[in-house]
Amino acid sequence: xxxxxxSSSLIWGALGIYIAYEGYKLDLGTLGNPKGGFLIFWxxxxxxxxxxxxxxxxxxxxxxxxxxxxxxxxVRWGRGxxxxxxxxxxxxxxxxxxxxxxxxxxxxxxFRGLAPQKWSVVLVLSIATIAVCYTVFGIFLEMQFxxxxxxxxxxx
Numbered sequence: 801x802x803x804x805x806x807s808s809s810l811i812w813g814a815l816g817i818y819i820a821y822e823g824y825k826l827d828l829g830t831l832g833n834p835k836g837g838f839l840i841f842w843x844x845x846x847x848x849x850x851x852x853x854x855x856x857x858x859x860x861x862x863x864x865x866x867x868x869x870x871x872x873x874x875v876r877w878g879r880g881x882x883x884x885x886x887x888x889x890x891x892x893x894x895x896x897x898x899x900x901x902x903x904x905x906x907x908x909x910x911f912r913g914l915a916p917q918k919w920s921v922v923l924v925l926s927i928a929t930i931a932v933c934y935t936v937f938g939i940f941l942e943m944q945f946x947x948x949x950x951x952x953x954x955x956x
Contacts, residue, residue, distance in 0.1 A: 820844030898948020
């Protein structure tokens with residue numbers, strides 16, 4: 801486990817440094833006026849910093865000696881595969897069905913299919929989530945969502 805943490809922290813640290821470098825090349829701007837590389841640069845710095853902390857932690861943290869086991873042993877793939885497929889389907893249907901319908905269907909699947917909830921909870925949470933997202937992004941931030949089959953009934 802210690803060797804895996806050390807090697808993965810070095811890989812992620814190198815990736816973080818590369819991301820920060822690429823963000824720096826894009827022009828950072830200032831805190832009050834960020835440019836294209838600002839977020840990329842700081843994401844890389846944070847990734848590299850956390851990787852460095854993990855690398856240091858491997859030297860002073862005691863690891864339990866476990867029997868050698870396969871890296872993927874014990875991993876349950878079902879929920880992850882369902883989640884990835886649902887997000888892929890959501891991405892394909894987003895423009896066709898529109899924001900409201902496609903997001904509602906995704907949330908119903910996530911609330912009911914991945915973490916079974918009562919139908920009343922599923923419907924209330926799905927509708928509330930869509931309402932909050934539409935209010936914040938569609939009205940206040942004036943983002944345009946695809947109307948889809950609703951044809952502009954709700955979405956400008």
